[in-house]
Amino acid sequence: MRNTKSREIALIIFALVSYTALKAQGDLDILITGAGLFIEKEFKYVDVGIKGDKIVYVGDPQEGLKAERSIDGSGYLLSPGFIDPHTHLTYDLSRKDRKANLPYLMQGVTTIVTGNDGTSPVLIGDKLDEWERNGIGTNAALFIGHGSVRKEILSLDDVQPTAGELEEMRSLVVRAMEEGAYGISTGLFYSPGSYSGTEEVIELSKIAAAYGGIYDTHLRDESSYTIGLIRSIDEVIEIAEKASIPVHISHIKALGKDVWGKSAEVIEIIEDAQKKGLHVTANQYPYPASRTNLISAVIPRWAENGGYGSLIKRFDDNSITDSLQAGIIENIRRRGGPQTLIFSSAKDTSLNGRSLKDIAEDWQMNPAQAVIRSLRQDEDIRVVSYNMTEEDLNRFMRQDWVMTGSDGTPGHPRKYGSFSRKMRKYYGEDKIVDLPFLLNSQTAVVAETLGIENRGKIQEGYFADLILFKPEEVKDHATFDEPSRLSSGMFLVMVNGKVVIKNGEFTGELAGKALRKKSEINIKKI
Numbered sequence: 001m002r003n004t005k006s007r008e009i010a011l012i013i014f015a016l017v018s019y020t021a022l023k024a025q026g027d028l029d030i031l032i033t034g035a036g037l038f039i040e041k042e043f044k045y046v047d048v049g050i051k052g053d054k055i056v057y058v059g060d061p062q063e064g065l066k067a068e069r070s071i072d073g074s075g076y077l078l079s080p081g082f083i084d085p086h087t088h089l090t091y092d093l094s095r096k097d098r099k100a101n102l103p104y105l106m107q108g109v110t111t112i113v114t115g116n117d118g119t120s121p122v123l124i125g126d127k128l129d130e131w132e133r134n135g136i137g138t139n140a141a142l143f144i145g146h147g148s149v150r151k152e153i154l155s156l157d158d159v160q161p162t163a164g165e166l167e168e169m170r171s172l173v174v175r176a177m178e179e180g181a182y183g184i185s186t187g188l189f190y191s192p193g194s195y196s197g198t199e200e201v202i203e204l205s206k207i208a209a210a211y212g213g214i215y216d217t218h219l220r221d222e223s224s225y226t227i228g229l230i231r232s233i234d235e236v237i238e239i240a241e242k243a244s245i246p247v248h249i250s251h252i253k254a255l256g257k258d259v260w261g262k263s264a265e266v267i268e269i270i271e272d273a274q275k276k277g278l279h280v281t282a283n284q285y286p287y288p289a290s291r292t293n294l295i296s297a298v299i300p301r302w303a304e305n306g307g308y309g310s311l312i313k314r315f316d317d318n319s320i321t322d323s324l325q326a327g328i329i330e331n332i333r334r335r336g337g338p339q340t341l342i343f344s345s346a347k348d349t350s351l352n353g354r355s356l357k358d359i360a361e362d363w364q365m366n367p368a369q370a371v372i373r374s375l376r377q378d379e380d381i382r383v384v385s386y387n388m389t390e391e392d393l394n395r396f397m398r399q400d401w402v403m404t405g406s407d408g409t410p411g412h413p414r415k416y417g418s419f420s421r422k423m424r425k426y427y428g429e430d431k432i433v434d435l436p437f438l439l440n441s442q443t444a445v446v447a448e449t450l451g452i453e454n455r456g457k458i459q460e461g462y463f464a465d466l467i468l469f470k471p472e473e474v475k476d477h478a479t480f481d482e483p484s485r486l487s488s489g490m491f492l493v494m495v496n497g498k499v500v501i502k503n504g505e506f507t508g509e510l511a512g513k514a515l516r517k518k519s520e521i522n523i524k525k526i
């Protein structure tokens, strides 16, 4: 009884404070009325007032609230705009025909982070200035890519930096952090990140840590190619500890047969680290398949040395046929077997949509021979590779430290569909996550993890990045055959107080901001 009473009083005071503050600021630009919204796990109906680029009122309907424009939100769910911590959009946002970032806006994503997997512009400030000058559709933040910094100083060589070279790399990271990077990203699976030892990564991460940034990584090995998944997780935790930095594992997964089922062990290691006080989080795209070219998926690295011409010569060299085929067979096994690799070829469309198993049987040869025959015809064969299990995917998704990250790249539906698919399938159909959990994993949790200030929540003083939709209407249309189909179901998307999607259509407004992390250096951390 007492509690209810004091809560009522608190609510009245809250309403009064909001109302008075509002009057002082004059009328609203936009008032959204009657929308449903989750505050923590509790569902409420509220009015939300917007002035300029900010939310200035959240609460019960108030008489006397005047707005230039009123939007009836009844029957819709209101959420902060989604934040994607892992994209590959540096190029898109700089192109005239793509800077509106529609694949993301149509999914309700209002802020993206890019410069992931170790690749970013080295001059962060220049890129942010350019986006600001030319306009972008979503807000955008950048990581400084370790691979790009390494390439600048050491080219693409498999070498270790001297003390002087490491110092040069450190100063590039200092500059990037001064110019507003949100942290440092690595792609330790890829060249040139793969050439670096853990110590080098720790030294550079200390700089990002000193500026309050995070460490974002594509693990050295998500499978069993080199040090293995578990030792790669151990490496991230070592970096968290030694560089005193929050770490974020990108597109967490158990890739390939040798590590299927390892999600439980990975989660255990991460939660042990969290109990010790380390900040370890992750993001995930909600698809059990990746897409890549057939050559990188199954041809041993030694055989492609020198490019496609050299590969064909090796195909013709009888003295290495056995070892070449053995290597291909091992990589097919590692990814889940010939039935999990689905072909697409622009040159020979009769292969499209068929598995390697099917093609090999048809040609009456073993799968390695079929790979060689198909690559002789077409260098650019692509494969959709079903290399993850739904069980691992679901288990990762249920963790409250795992958020949604599209890892959007051309040719995979995740760029156009990650957020919509998670809502349609993993919430709506399979019920792996509930709605408040899902929304939180795409808003507040991401903003907090990345240190993005005043976004990710519907709160007075926060930026008005808002979306209105009916969850059951949200649909992804992108598929592996047609990966560039826009999602649908967002009734309204607002970026910095501007309506950019109205009734599911783009209004043409470029309302995004280039985000710069504001931080002061903490010398003690270096």
Ligand SMILES: [Zn+2]
Pocket: 117, 218, 250, 251, 407
């Ligand atoms: Zn990656």
